[in-house]
Amino acid sequence: MILKRNSPFLIPAIVLGIYMIYSLGPIFWLVLSSLKSRQDLFTLPPKLFFTPDLSGYEAVFGIGAAKDSAAAIGLVQSLYNSIIVSIAGTALATILGTLAGYACSRFRFVGRDDFMFFALSTRMIPPTAVLVFYHVMFAKMGLSDTVSGLIIVTTFINLGLATWIMKGFFDGVPTAVESIAKVNGYSRFYAFRKFVLPMVRGGIAATAGFCFIFAWNEFAFSSILSTTKAKTLPVRLSSAMGSTGIEWTQICAAGVVLIVPVAIFFYLIRRHILMGMTFGVLGKAGH
């Protein structure tokens, strides 16, 4: 679409264009840099057209020419760990947060407000304040440097957020939904599963999206609780940077690898995320 000079959409289009360059520009630059050779990377002025060089990716995955190279970062195991920890942690936090959010939204019980504050406080405390405690506890339980240990901690740190977000979505669903269902022959659990959950599926997707981002980018706990075989991608990347100096091509390629799963995840749930985001605006559950 071509906008005329007096179009009312001209200024919004310019603002959106600037914002798009601001937000997507660094990613575009990262992808370009990951495909450049070391020489092209530092050429001034920067080259937009160049012969692609996949050495950065080969080093990241330890394949091709970098298969036996000492400089290879070898991210495959870390990528696998990150995917498992993030998906499992996100799934558990979202499921438990959905149940807890529903309970806090619909039931009045002693300590409900205290529980909600406690759930929120798990996001307030800086990780460094509890890292030692976690380290000792996980070591005693045999969970140090294990994927299952990281799944547990990822679930815990996201559960409070998931509970709060989902409570907000359930608050937006009229209690009359359950009333109608109960009078018409359904149990509360059946009504929750069959009628209430579909009404908040946008919220569930949004919650899962946030949890996945936090889980995927989680660094503090993973760096302390994983030493070798359970290292996640961010931890592995940070340790790779110090070993053979800063290999910018490899770092850029690793950055792209770090972004791709999040991008794919959000692409898959984008429709539900939008539904979840507009939930409050529409004043009703998305459908």
Place this chain on the structure above:
Amino acid sequence: MTVLNVEGLSKSYGALQALDDISLHVERGEVLALLGPTGAGKTSTLMSIAGLTDQQAGRIEIAGQEVSRSDPRLRDVAIVFEGFNLLPTLNAYDNIAMPLRSPAYRVDDGVVDERVRKAAGDLKIDHLLERHVDQLSGGERQRVAIARALVRDPQIYLLDEPLSALDLKLRESLRAELGNLQREKSATILYATHDYHGAAAIADRIALIEGGRILQIGTLDELIAHPNHVSVGKLIGSPAMALFEGTVSGSQLAIDGYDFTIACPSGFSPGRIRIGWWPEDIEISKQKLDGYQQAEIYATDFRGVDRTLQIRFGGHGLRKVVPLDFDLVEGDQCWFALPEKQAFHFDYETGETIKNDTGQA
């Protein structure tokens, strides 16, 4: 046979007494209207009967079974809310079919389809069944909500202001259809409403509720002939009862703000009193007649087949329905009479009807 029997139902929300010793019964095939202003306790009564809220005291029986503490699923009632409360994730068909697919009332798919289409046809929404809820107008949504209740044959239908959110024309049309369906199915209905016209049009009996208390239950004729509380006069009739305050002195009753007295029945104690007349009993004339008092017409409401005059005198006002050929207009003078024998006397403090020494109200 009594389908619903409620005795001594009480409920409070904190310090607010929502229901105070509610007792009523509904016979099979009967429509009982629960008529009262907003906040009177109509919805709380229906919710308690449906089991959707717990009462503090009282006993509820449905079809002879005590269900006071039973799960809503076991009470065999259907409910229609004022706010439609359709499920936005389902289309019209699935919303109507919802009760028939529940674990408690499940039937075969063929029967589901037959009953959904019958209910939709009765309510003239059979062409809308595939539409999503947000593609329906307010009237269509309420028809779907009513169809969802009609698709089953419960012991009793609980209708909570089902037509209040609709415009007048749609309300009257849907009320007539509801009446036809009730007669066709011989359905038992407890119909909560604040709309006197709605209650009068559809109900066999009317239970008047105010402040969480049942004031009086009876047929419309009984309520008009023997109102037992001043609030009955305010809730019944269109226009409602013309109410005044006055003072009993010996055998005379002086109405505040006006310089005439009327004879007071024997046996009344001297002191303050409330007095009322049904508008139909108030005499009005274009000419001055013996015993008639002068007043001014300050507004007229055209109602299609007749007119309502708003008459002002001595700081008081009353409303009276007259034929269209009663051609007085705003600002004209008229004369009226308040017949002593048709007056209803109410206790000034409690509002309850005062009976004279013959026992007549």
